[in-house]
Amino acid sequence: MKNPWKALKQYLKLGQKSENLQASAPEDPKTSILPPEINFPPEETVTLPETVPYLLHLQSGRPLKIPENQLTITLGKTSPNNTPDIDLSDVTNAAVVSRKHARITVVGEQYYIEDLGSSNGTYVNNILVKEGESQDISSGDLIAFGKEDKVAFIFKLxxxxxxxxxxxxxxxxxxxxxxxxxxxxxxxxxxxxxxxFQEVKQEITEVDVDEFWS
Structure with missing residues (x-):
């Protein structure tokens, strides 16, 4: 029969041999479970506010913080006679935003939005907010200025x-x-x-244990 010591030594060296196999074996793209290299993306590409409410601008992915310690927050575009709390002058499709477009009001822990007589209207979850009326908003609600969500936000708490x-x-x-x-x-x-591996496995199975230890 084959030398049992040789088989045992081969078996004990299997771990080292396995590492060499892993390092030198070519990758078969047809049978590989994973791509050759996985580069995990950063967890987030945009830094979002952690402790204050904000509006997530859907067209750019940019968060717009809602000012703290204010009971009313105006949204619109800057002009010589108007400086809104949240300036939307530079957003995509800013033409649909009026200078004085909308106002967010804070009552306790509840937020409300109202339209300030804008040209293209204010929508919450695709429902028009009538001028002079307030609509309560909750985290996750869609707020849009103008039809077709050309300027749209997700309200977040x-x-x-x-x-x-x-x-x-x-x-x-x-x-x-x-x-x-x-x-x-x-x-x-x-x-x-x-x-x-198969050769070493076969050699191990052929070892006579009684003879090996005798």
């Missing part, structure tokens, strides 16, 4: 922002764990299916 961040971070971690597990399984399959 701090608690909602933190919940979404925590949810995103958990999903991101779960994704990294899943990819790591898939890569480990791929590496294991590559080693165990190698010719070298």
């Amino acid at each position: 701090p608690d909602q922002r933190r919940q979404e961040k925590n949810k995103f971070e958990q999903q991101f971690q779960d994704l990294k764990i899943e990819i790591d597990q898939q890569k480990r399984q791929k590496d294991l399959n590559m080693v165990t299916s190698s010719r070298y």
Whole structure:
């Protein structure tokens, strides 16, 4: 029979040999579970406010902070006789925004928005806010100036922002764990299916244990 010591030494060296196989084995793009290299993107490409309400401008992805410690916040475009709290002069499709377009009012913990007689109107979740009337808004509501959402925002509150961040971070971690597990399984399959591994495995099965220890 084959030398049992040789088989045992081969078996003990399997770990080192496996590392060499992983380092030198070419990647088969047809059978690879993962792409050759994974570059995780940054968790966020835009820094969003953490502790204050804000309007997320959908056309640019830019957050516009709602000023703190103010009970009324005006939205519109700057002119010689008008300086709104939130200036929309430079947003895409700014032509649909009036100089004095809308006003947000804070009552306790509730927020309301009203149209200030704008030319193109103010919409909350695609429903027109009539001039002179206030519409309550909640986190996640869509606010649009003019039809067809040419200038549109998502209203966000701090608690909602933190919940979404925590949810995103958990999903991101779960994704990294899943990819790591898939890569480990791929590496294991590559080693165990190698010719070298099969030869060593065969030698081990042929070792007579009683003779080996006698």
